Amino acid sequence: MLDIQKIRADFPILDEKINGKDLVYFDNAATTQKPLPVLNALANYYGHYNANIHRGIHHLAEKATSAFEASRKTIQKFLNARYTEEIIFTYGTTDGINLVAQTYGRAFLKEGDEIIISAMEHHSNIVPWQMLCEQNGCVLKVIPVNDDGELILEAYEKLLSGKTKFVSVVHVSNALGTINPVKYIIQKAHEVGAKVLIDGAQATSHLTIDVQDLDTDFYVFSAHKLYGPTGMGALYGKKELLEAMPPYRGGGEMIKEVTFEKTTYNELPYKFEAGTPNIADVIAVKTAIEYLDELGKENVAAYENELLAYATEQLLKIEGLKIIGQAKDKVSVISFVIEGIHPQDVGVILDQQGIAVRTGHHCTQPLMKRFGIPGTSRASFAVYNTKEEIDKLVLGIEKVKKMVL
Incomplete structure (x- = not known):
């Protein structure tokens, strides 16, 4: 075909x-x-409407802002998120995991709480949780892997308890290609009240992702794994969780009002998007997703x-x-x-x-x-x-x- x-x-x-x-x-x-369509999208932005976004009222700024936000809408549909504001632009999967660890993790996890990852995780889904454990006194638990490179689900079920507050696992192993049963993993985690992040770096170019069907709390991916540019990715988070989380970085765009006495933060998704973003690459990822969708x-x-x-x-x-x-x-x-x-x-x-x-x-x-x-x-x-x-x-x-x- x-x-x-x-x-x-x-x-x-x-x-x-x-x-x-x-x-x-x-x-x-x-x-x-x-x-070529992705390469052309990058060249078209820089050659014809390069401008900073959101705050400008001139033609180029408005055109760039419109294209930038169109990518957010495309990613919302790509992941089947409920709201566009549930899509946070990041610098990639690693950045998205760190964002969750240092916002949700630091705000809501405390000493003695347990975080579960798996033995097949990329370092990017190990180190941020180790850092959080050092900061907050949480305990890291690991789901073992069998000789075929599959997670041992019976062991996972035994690790789950009332102390489990967060589970973070890879959807597809970058080293082995294993597709993990993430919907089951999420279901079991929710039964004990834990939140779940799924590392989708290797999954998005191969599998159809439906975050509502999975019922995952967070999902992260990188554009460059699915025919898009490097240095750009996205974090999906359930709206109520993102609203409860503190900002990750401080600076322009993520604020409503700044005084020397107090700063109030912007609404979703902008409170997590400080500074001038990776505009061209955000715009180009829309083209990459459309290219993949056209192929089917x-x-x-x-x-x-x-x-x-x-x-x-x-x-x-x-x-x-x-x-x-x-x-x-x-x-x-x-x-x-x-x-x-x-x-x-x-x-x-x-x-x-x-x-x-x-x-x-x-x-x-x-x-x-x-x-x-x-x-x-x-x-x-x-x-x-x-x-x-x-x-x-x-x-x-x-x-x-x-x-x-």
């Missing part, structure tokens, strides 16, 4: 040569490439699953290669190790062949420790990738083995 060659033509970077070879870009879990989320997911199945089958034919993380529900991410070869050597030799993969611990050091490895090589696929490129990866790995072993 998708014309992949036509889609590939929308991504000019795919025409690049790396070490004289055609680029094979399999590092999409780190960041996706950007289609279901079509993209089906094609990526086809790539995942093909790559899994082909890679497992390679002697000495082991896939780390074989959950029943996965997105198009494959982490692997090769017996006797360090992942960094894999990455360097593949790069010489024009093949871009990610190597290392993927900002999930505790997860790597769980599997007893220093890291993996990770190939992650997007809608513009092909089976022919996967064949090049297989040949490239065979070349790695010949050169190293």
Whole structure:
């Protein structure tokens, strides 16, 4: 149903040569490439209506403000949030998690309260909660992972208690591709009165997200993981929670009135958006979402699953290669190790062949420790990738083995 060659033509970077070879870009879990409509949206803003937003009354300022707020409306629909003011612009997933930890966490969690995360979290969903625990005296609990790279839900249920006040888990593992049963996790957390944040960094480009159906309290994501620009993301929060939370940063835009005696804060969503925002990138994310919607989320997911199945089958034919993380529900991410070869050597030799993969611990050091490895090589696929490129990866790995072993 998708014309992949036509889609590939929308991504000019795919025409690049790396070490004289055609680029094979399999590092999409780190960041996706950007289609021409997104690049044009950025150039159009800077070339035709560059202005600061909200406070200006001249034509350019009003046009920029309108485009900026149109992106908020697009993200509201993308996540199926109830209100536009439930969408807070951030600098990315990491920024959104820190915002919640340092506003809701510091205001409402106290000494002895328990926070639950999982063993497969990105460092960005570990460190902010560790910092909060140091500040407030909270206790961090961890859901373990089984050998297939799935959360052990029975252990999660045992961790839940009246002391549990917050649960923060990843929707999709960046290191393994595992899709977690977040709706069930949220339901069980709510049964004991805990609030929940879902890290959607890896989920939004692959899965349809409905925050109302999930009933999550907070959801965060980054634009650059779904064909949009870097340095921009969004936090969804239930309106009543956001209204109760104190501001995160102080400055322009997040205020109603400032005197030397007292400052009153702006209404949602602006009380969390201090200073001049990342205007161009906020505007461009609307174009990225529309591009994905035009392709059809279901079509993209089906094609990526086809790539995942093909790559899994082909890679497992390679002697000495082991896939780390074989959950029943996965997105198009494959982490692997090769017996006797360090992942960094894999990455360097593949790069010489024009093949871009990610190597290392993927900002999930505790997860790597769980599997007893220093890291993996990770190939992650997007809608513009092909089976022919996967064949090049297989040949490239065979070349790695010949050169190293």
